[in-house]
Amino acid sequence: MLEDKNPQRTSLEELGEFGLIDHLTQNFELHHPSSKMGIGDDAAVLDFKDKKTVVSTDMLVEGVHFDLSYTPLKHLGYKSVMVNLSDIYAMNAEATQVTVSIAVSNRFPLEALEEFYAGVALACKLYNVDLVGGDTTSSNKGMLISVTALGMAQEKDIVYRKGAKPNDLLVVTGDLGGAYLGLQVLEREKEVFKVNPESQPDLEPYSYIVERQLKPEARKDIVELLKKLEVKPTSMIDISDGLSSEILHLCKRSDVGCNLFEDKIPLDPTVISTSEEFQMDSTMIALSGGEDYELLFTIAQADFPKIKANPNLTVIGHITDKSEGAHLITRAETKIPLKAQGWNSF
Amino acid sequence: MLEDKNPQRTSLEELGEFGLIDHLTQNFELHHPSSKMGIGDDAAVLDFKDKKTVVSTDMLVEGVHFDLSYTPLKHLGYKSVMVNLSDIYAMNAEATQVTVSIAVSNRFPLEALEEFYAGVALACKLYNVDLVGGDTTSSNKGMLISVTALGMAQEKDIVYRKGAKPNDLLVVTGDLGGAYLGLQVLEREKEVFKVNPESQPDLEPYSYIVERQLKPEARKDIVELLKKLEVKPTSMIDISDGLSSEILHLCKRSDVGCNLFEDKIPLDPTVISTSEEFQMDSTMIALSGGEDYELLFTIAQADFPKIKANPNLTVIGHITDKSEGAHLITRAETKIPLKAQGWNSF
Numbered sequence: 001m002l003e004d005k006n007p008q009r010t011s012l013e014e015l016g017e018f019g020l021i022d023h024l025t026q027n028f029e030l031h032h033p034s035s036k037m038g039i040g041d042d043a044a045v046l047d048f049k050d051k052k053t054v055v056s057t058d059m060l061v062e063g064v065h066f067d068l069s070y071t072p073l074k075h076l077g078y079k080s081v082m083v084n085l086s087d088i089y090a091m092n093a094e095a096t097q098v099t100v101s102i103a104v105s106n107r108f109p110l111e112a113l114e115e116f117y118a119g120v121a122l123a124c125k126l127y128n129v130d131l132v133g134g135d136t137t138s139s140n141k142g143m144l145i146s147v148t149a150l151g152m153a154q155e156k157d158i159v160y161r162k163g164a165k166p167n168d169l170l171v172v173t174g175d176l177g178g179a180y181l182g183l184q185v186l187e188r189e190k191e192v193f194k195v196n197p198e199s200q201p202d203l204e205p206y207s208y209i210v211e212r213q214l215k216p217e218a219r220k221d222i223v224e225l226l227k228k229l230e231v232k233p234t235s236m237i238d239i240s241d242g243l244s245s246e247i248l249h250l251c252k253r254s255d256v257g258c259n260l261f262e263d264k265i266p267l268d269p270t271v272i273s274t275s276e277e278f279q280m281d282s283t284m285i286a287l288s289g290g291e292d293y294e295l296l297f298t299i300a301q302a303d304f305p306k307i308k309a310n311p312n313l314t315v316i317g318h319i320t321d322k323s324e325g326a327h328l329i330t331r332a333e334t335k336i337p338l339k340a341q342g343w344n345s346f
Numbered sequence: 347m348l349e350d351k352n353p354q355r356t357s358l359e360e361l362g363e364f365g366l367i368d369h370l371t372q373n374f375e376l377h378h379p380s381s382k383m384g385i386g387d388d389a390a391v392l393d394f395k396d397k398k399t400v401v402s403t404d405m406l407v408e409g410v411h412f413d414l415s416y417t418p419l420k421h422l423g424y425k426s427v428m429v430n431l432s433d434i435y436a437m438n439a440e441a442t443q444v445t446v447s448i449a450v451s452n453r454f455p456l457e458a459l460e461e462f463y464a465g466v467a468l469a470c471k472l473y474n475v476d477l478v479g480g481d482t483t484s485s486n487k488g489m490l491i492s493v494t495a496l497g498m499a500q501e502k503d504i505v506y507r508k509g510a511k512p513n514d515l516l517v518v519t520g521d522l523g524g525a526y527l528g529l530q531v532l533e534r535e536k537e538v539f540k541v542n543p544e545s546q547p548d549l550e551p552y553s554y555i556v557e558r559q560l561k562p563e564a565r566k567d568i569v570e571l572l573k574k575l576e577v578k579p580t581s582m583i584d585i586s587d588g589l590s591s592e593i594l595h596l597c598k599r600s601d602v603g604c605n606l607f608e609d610k611i612p613l614d615p616t617v618i619s620t621s622e623e624f625q626m627d628s629t630m631i632a633l634s635g636g637e638d639y640e641l642l643f644t645i646a647q648a649d650f651p652k653i654k655a656n657p658n659l660t661v662i663g664h665i666t667d668k669s670e671g672a673h674l675i676t677r678a679e680t681k682i683p684l685k686a687q688g689w690n691s692f
Contacts, residue, residue, distance in 0.1 A: 036398065037506065040507070040599070041437070041506050041507050041508075041599075042402060042432075042433040042434075042436035042437055042507070042582075042583060042584055043400045043401055043402035043433050043434055043436070043437045043439070043495075043497070044400070044401050044402070045398050045399070045400055045437070045499075045504060046398060046399040046400075046401065047398050047399070047501075048394070048399055049396075050395075050396075052382065052391050052392060052393050053391070053392040053393070053394055053399045053496070054389045054390070054391055054392075055389055055390050055392065055401075055443075055445065055478070055479060055494070055496065056388060056389035056390070056479060057445045057447055057479050057480060057481055057492075057494055058447075058481050059447045059449055059481045059483050059492060061449050061483055061484070061485050061486070062486070063486045064449075064483060064484055064485065064486070065483070086388075087388040087389050088388075088389055090388035090389070091387070091388055091389045091391070093389070097401075099401065099403045099494060101403055101404075101405045101492055103405055103407050103410075103490060132401070133401060133402060133403050134403060135403055135404050135405045135492075137405050137407055137410060137411070138407070138410055139407050139410065139490065140407070140408070140409045140410070140487060140488060141486060141487045141488075142486060142487075144449060144485065144490050146403070146405060146447055146481075146492035148401070148403055148445060148494040149389075150399070150401065151389070153391075155393075158391060160383065160387050161386075161387050161388070162387075236388075237388060238388055253386070253387075
């Protein structure tokens with residue numbers, strides 16, 4: 001949709017590869033004190049002093065991870081950065097730089113890439129990270145994005161997936177299931193649009209969950225909050241593939257089991273009402289729907305007083321001995337083994 | 347060709363995304379002292395102590411950067427790592443880690459990805475770098491690879507593109523043009539094969555240049571050699587797009603001009619004979635053919651005695667004042683302005 005609305009179309013061939021990179025990155029400046037050299041040399045140079053370097057990478061593929069018929073390119077640029085920053089925050093680290101590579105077919109005009117980079121720039125600005133590298137190349141078909149995020153942390157502050165202990169509390173940030181349901185709404189409107197191109201979808205009632213899908217926010221604030229509260233989680237992971245899958249990752253790496261309480265899972269009212277509308281079970285959506293980019297972590301029970309009044313944090317269960325397995329305790333108080341039903345691109 | 351020869355075909359769906367990553371990376375161990383946490387958490391954790399972090403990233407797209415009809419996947423895995431390490435060495439830094447992400451369509455069996463990762467593993471082993479992350483996802487069409495390389499260096503050792511001064515000597519490693527001509531030979535054999543599938547190409551006379559194309563080596567040895575010789579280049583870049591384009595990058599960043607002498611450009615005998623066979627000018631090939639992954643650098647004249655006897659290093663020109671421009675001095679002693687005619691994917 002976005003592309004067709006754009007009256008200006010400059011072909012990528014006109015600029016060539018170097019001209020394109022220069023053009024797209026000319027307004028990116030280095031702000032973070034750790035960025036010594038950004039774009040313009042063979043490699044970026046970063047100075048993390050006595051801190052450790054933290055690095056994570058992710059790919060987003062058109063038709064697999066996103067659908068350009070309802071994804072504004074600016075949002076896509078923003079989201080591409082977010083999904084990577086989320087991994088850095090899940091280490092309890094500060095995100096500092098990103099590299100963004102993009103492969104696009106010639107059908108994309110320059111103006112489309114400008115939109116994409118405007119989203120990258122906004123994400124960089126709001127999260128105080130610098131774009132320090134990347135590659136721009138052509139693809140045979142569609143768009144593919146690869147982002148690497150870098151961050152830094154004192155060794156003592158880093159939180160791994162490993163480290164959860166029996167009796168630790170299982171805590172989640174924000175609320176779950178919104179991004180997945182937002183995607184269902186967008187897919188439904190796309191089908192309606194196919195049948196009736198004149199239809200004007202009213203997405204207003206779904207604005208929260210549509211935004212969760214199209215423009216997620218990584219939880220930089222939580223890393224800062226935990227520092228302020230003087231809480232160091234015993235283990236942490238970000239929720240990209242659904243709560244169930246992520247809990248199982250923590251349990252596997254930490255060699256523990258857990259009890260997750262269905263009635264504790266935080267759900268936004270829009271998630272509940274839209275689940276009903278789609279005749280889907282909201283718990284299943286929270287457990288298996290992905291892309292919420294919230295953080296899931298465990299803390300020692302002794303730290304509970306520090307977090308208990310915080311509206312951003314919800315205790316949803318506790319860690320058990322490995323022999324007890326990983327279970328969901330339903331509202332009806334039945335115990336169901338947790339299964340990973342997260343998203344699989346293949 | 348490779349895929350068809352393979353009797354075993356395991357579909358990617360069978361494994362799913364997590365199973366696939368686990369399977370492909372299970373034999374990768376961490377060897378470099380700076381690798382604290384590799385694959386298996388939200389992000390890798392690296393400890394470069396008092397050194398700076400150096401990072402570079404590149405994408406390789408099927409049908410644009412490589413042709414699987416004549417590129418063995420193991421070589422492709424190897425080359426994907428090399429093109430990125432080359433950027434780290436061009437900073438005069440030590441390469442220490444890579445992340446490797448790959449998007450493939452379902453037409454690739456697991457065994458094809460195993461071949462690719464075998465090449466990645468070989469590159470990691472020979473260059474003493476660790477695979478510490480990556481992503482594996484499906485694509486709608488073909489294969490796309492994104493690699494990020496990380497390295498480290500003392501601040502005082504880092505060499506940028508900027509820094510060349512008038513009268514500095516322009517030095518190149520190895521020899522040039524081989525990778526481009528190797529590609530021409532492979533493309534020719536592909537056409538022959540299309541016409542006559544029974545033909546058995548004799549690539550023996552071209553083995554040097556075909557290997558330059560399919561399995562390039564990044565110049566880790568040069569960084570070590572320069573350290574041993576106690577030479578710090580004043581500027582440096584790796585040659586991925588052809589000598590001409592890279593010289594112009596150095597001149598632009600350093601705000602200088604240069605004279606490049608045609609008769610000094612190092613050419614392998616196979617490059618000379620194959621250029622004649624293809625009725626191409628070998629100088630043009632060295633200037634504009636890409637993918638040699640040699641290093642181009644400048645040194646102060648005072649350092650000349652330290653490098654002069656070294657068979658790996660050839661002085662090909664010198665830096666001039668910016669006002670004199672960048673020129674090629676031909677064998678006939680005519681002066682031609684250097685133009686960037688490097689490769690452009692669009």
